[in-house]
Amino acid sequence: MKIGCVMWSGYIESMAEASRGLDFLEINLKSLRDLRDERTRREFLDYLKAEADLIIVSHSGFDGTVDEVLSKVRDKLIINFGYTASFVSPRVTREQLSTIYRYFRLGGVENMRNALSYIGTEFFDLDLEAPPPKEMQWEGIYHPASPTLFSSIDDYIEWYGEERITSASTVGLIFYRSHVVTGDLEVEDAVISALEERGLTVIPVFSWDFPNKEFEIAGNDTVIERFFIKDDKSMIDLLIDLQSSFLIHTEDRSVLNRMDVPIIKGVVTYHKSEDEWREDPHGLEGELVWSVVMPEFEGIIEPLMTGARVRDAVGGATSEHFSPITKRIEHLADRVLKWANLRKKPMNDRKIVFVLHNSPCAGLESNVGAGSNLDTLESLSRILQRMKEEGYSINDLPIDGEELIDRIMGRKAISDFRWTSVDEIVKKGGAIHLLDKTTYLSWFDEFPQNVQECMVEGWGEPPGNAMIHQGKIVITGLNLGNVLVCTQPKRGCYGARCDGSVCKILHDPDIPPTHHYIATYRFFGEIWGADAIVHVGTHGNIEFLPGKSVGLSESCYPDIAIGDIPHIYIYSVDNPSEGIVAKRRSYAALVDHMLPVMTESGTYGKLNDLERLIGEYELAKTSDHARAHALEHLILEAIDETNLKSEIESHEDTAFEDVVKKAHDAVSRIKESLINKGLHVFGETPRGDEKTELITSMIRFDEDTRKIFDNDRDRLKEAVTHILEDPDSDGKIASKVRDISERIDLCKNEITSLLHGFDGGYITPGPSGLPTRGRWDVLPTGRNFYTLDPTRIPTRAAWRVGRKLAANLIEKYERETGRIPENCGMILFSTDITWADGEELSQILYLIGVEPEWDEPGRIKNLGIIPLDELGRPRIDITVRISGIMRDSFMQVIELLDDAIRRVAELNEPPDMNFIRKHALAQETDGQEWERAKTRIFGSKPGTYGAGVNLAVNASAWENEEDLANVFLYWSGYAYGKGIQGKESHEELLNQLKTVDLSFRSNPTDEHDLFGCCCYYGYHGGLTAAARSLSGKDVKAYHGDTRNPSDVQVTDLSDEIKRVVRTRLLNPKWIEGMKEHGYRGASEISGKVTKVYGWQATTHEVDDWIFDDITRTYVLDNEMREFFEEKNPWALEEMGRRLLEAYERGLWDPDPEVLDKLKKHYIEIEGWMEERMEDVSGTQGGSIDVFTMEDVENWKKKMEKVTSEKK
Structure with missing residues (x-):
């Protein structure tokens, strides 16, 4: 009896032992893994065809290699005892298969040997003893x-x-x-x-x-x-x-x-x-x-x-x-x-550390407690109050978030920066511990040798030069008894300044954290005795320290920093991409929080006047021609006054009806945009009209809602109000409204969930995503969120949106330039997967002319090539810059895309109909290897995150566009794809950028906007700057708007910048919402203004009037200036300095009166800073010091890999 046998590799040894000594048997044994080798598979198949009497296989149904082999030997006797009955020969009865299955599933050498005897008896008429399967307990x-x-x-x-x-x-x-x-x-x-x-x-x-x-x-x-x-x-x-x-x-x-x-x-x-x-x-x-x-x-x-x-x-x-x-x-x-x-410890003995995020790149002093859409300060104050009530030992409890931040900044319990020196921190009581070198060395010496060497290379011998006072490492924070409130240490820079000389992470993306950083986290556990650590808000940097993507080793810095302390992370439910990184790389149990109330932007000021004039014109044009004519002039003046002329694109020969329609559409786009009404406070839920607003924002894209109300938000809001007020009301959306309402009410348990984590309890899991895109299943919050199944990306719905994006992109570019684009520079973030199920991924696929093929449950089977005659246009080349999180979380998506790109490059098609092939052939002609010439997907070095450009902009470490282009190239020159895991590919990226015609990124939500994160301009702006610098072309900068999936738009990036500026930064409704949160609201405002500057530095797509109006709104307005002086003067200083830098760099041509007043007020603001510092010296203050790579030898040397490629 000759048997060909394929089994899980873990069972091979048992099967080999079971068959040993059986003289009636010859067995050719292979593992599933063996068959993945082509030669082994071919030889085994030859054996099965020529010699095997029987094939035994353990087939799960998920292995295509086994399918391939078995499909070619169907005439043989096949017994499959795997999870499926596929390929089992018809002559095998159900009873026989059940018995064989039981032998093998019960397992063990004896059962396997008896199974072989049973098979010999049943199918080959051998006279063998085959005892029944020997039972062994299943659990x-x-x-x-x-x-x-x-x-x-x-x-x-x-x-x-x-x-x-x-x-x-x-x-x-x-x-x-x-x-x-x-x-x-x-x-x-x-x-x-x-x-x-x-x-x-x-x-x-x-x-x-x-x-x-x-x-x-x-x-x-x-x-x-x-x-x-x-x-x-x-x-x-x-x-x-x-x-x-x-x-x-x-x-x-x-x-x-x-x-x-x-x-x-x-x-x-x-x-x-x-x-x-x-x-x-x-x-x-x-x-x-x-x-x-x-x-x-x-x-x-x-x-x-x-x-x-x-x-x-x-x-x-x-x-x-x-x-x-x-x-x-x-x-x-x-x-x-x-x-x-932690679980056993009494509450009054538990010691908890709360870490507030404090990104120095956004202005450290102005940015304590950074957290996306969360008032972290008020939230932490309420958490502490609840803990005190529950029995935790807390002293000097701050009564609210304002008192908490006043204590932190009054004592300067932060890291050193522009307006803060280490001496001031110690003098004012911001230090909770001065760590001696000997103690730190006792920890440092336990680190793996490669870690010690990297830290010494990056920051010098311990204790380094970050946060040192009289030879000791300064640990800062507030000690409230059994609670510490600390700010997260600086991750990649040092000293009381911010410039290109001290921003060492800019020079070296995988530089380890400083000695001070590691010492701070080790102090929490080793000296203070923390039982748990809580990071408050989305997001910090511990989860983005260098190391493996997942499955960390003892040499990975997140693992070193967090040590053995249980970690709980308060995270926004609408940010699954980054939350998952925190779970996997810093071992965080998440407790998610809901978003702020989202409401319509509305109109204000001159926009309101224009909206009114358009309404009056529509009424007058058919009944009062004289009035209508007068209104025409007023409308044109209002268009000029609202700076909408460039967006409306009207000319002398444009019919006035078309002007009015375009003006109406422009105003509606602003008015109907959603904005956050302030910030969320952990454990607080909206009531009354705010709750109605939030439910309306969530349900507006529901299929039943759209059928009934179309886009009439006012009618929808009235219906929601009626349903909430009348419990007996019915209708198609009534049950959904009540469901959302109940889910929102349950969000009050966010603090309860956090404290349950402190009890060592199980934090219930829940989904994550964008509530205002119809994902109300992500509520209630207070759960430990998860993301999605990547094998289902893109979904069919996302594919439909992506095709529209691609068609609209090509149409817009062709309309503006007279030709279709050959190479599109695309930014692909993980948020496209977690927020939009792969809409931009679908766009990329359709641009290159491939389409997904799904199985019945909706998983991606393959990507099929769309024939050119069906596509109806050339295949567009793409240059894709992925984020580090995309790389870490969705590598299978990247591999799928890379495989499709390479297949398209191999198609035997005319180069003028296949731009991927055209450009790859050109690069090959110039001496590039063919496989490398097909590279199209680029990212940062493995274990690192970001594009670097935002760091250079924030640190003023650049002189011109070429400097920013070099930084983008340096950080982004690593290829990813099938079998390509971060291969250094600066030359390939450079070659691709030379042919880029446009840059693009899409956004599916108003919950996050262009000014929400510096990474947006770091990636998209960085790619734009690099492509323009290297190609010498006017590379177009576009933006995709899929906030309404049924109305997909591609706009100029500049128009999207204007929309967000109008709906948020210049909108009194948004401003008042921020002001309600004091220091945190001021910080949010300042951060967005800084990002406006970042977009202008990288793309030059910000109009002068925007800077003028921002200056008038925040710096020149007396009431606003008083608000900042009282709540957060550092935020106004940060804004004023950035505005002046924009002017000095030629990025802004201001109204002379605005500039003059800005300069005067900035001097006044500097005076506020100096008063608070008293007699402290040795800080950078408001000075803008430009250090580029030419001024920093070590940085210049590292950048040679980029600059040498360009020569």
């Missing part, structure tokens, strides 16, 4: 010190010792039954040992994981009930999950809430050895979805490495087992111990 408890397995928790406790269990914290462990069957238990044994060495007791449970009624196999929900819950109470304090995929394979996961303990993910890499994992800058790749993404849907946290694959050759096949990664298991055990201690 139970294993312990390496016990010679037997346990089928009940009571038996295990009796053996383990009841006193031992009850006297210490208990950790549950759940792992695969197959490891018990095969004896592959080294990882589990190492985890158990590490936990017990720390005084923890362990209940190690094995299971099949999937329920199976036929075989009476319990699912993990039942297993958890049986072994971890007793008398409705959890027997464990924490659970470690060593399985893959979902822990619970049913829709009802309520057992996790009943168990109510943190669940930590122990990751075993199935595709890499330990050495391969350590050398891979990305950490995990192939198993990311199974080992990390899916568990996140269940609220499982902290993906920590525990084991790696080891391969052996057994009987001509590749066998695999798993070996423990000892150092990572030790770290896992340390973190588990801290979580267990």
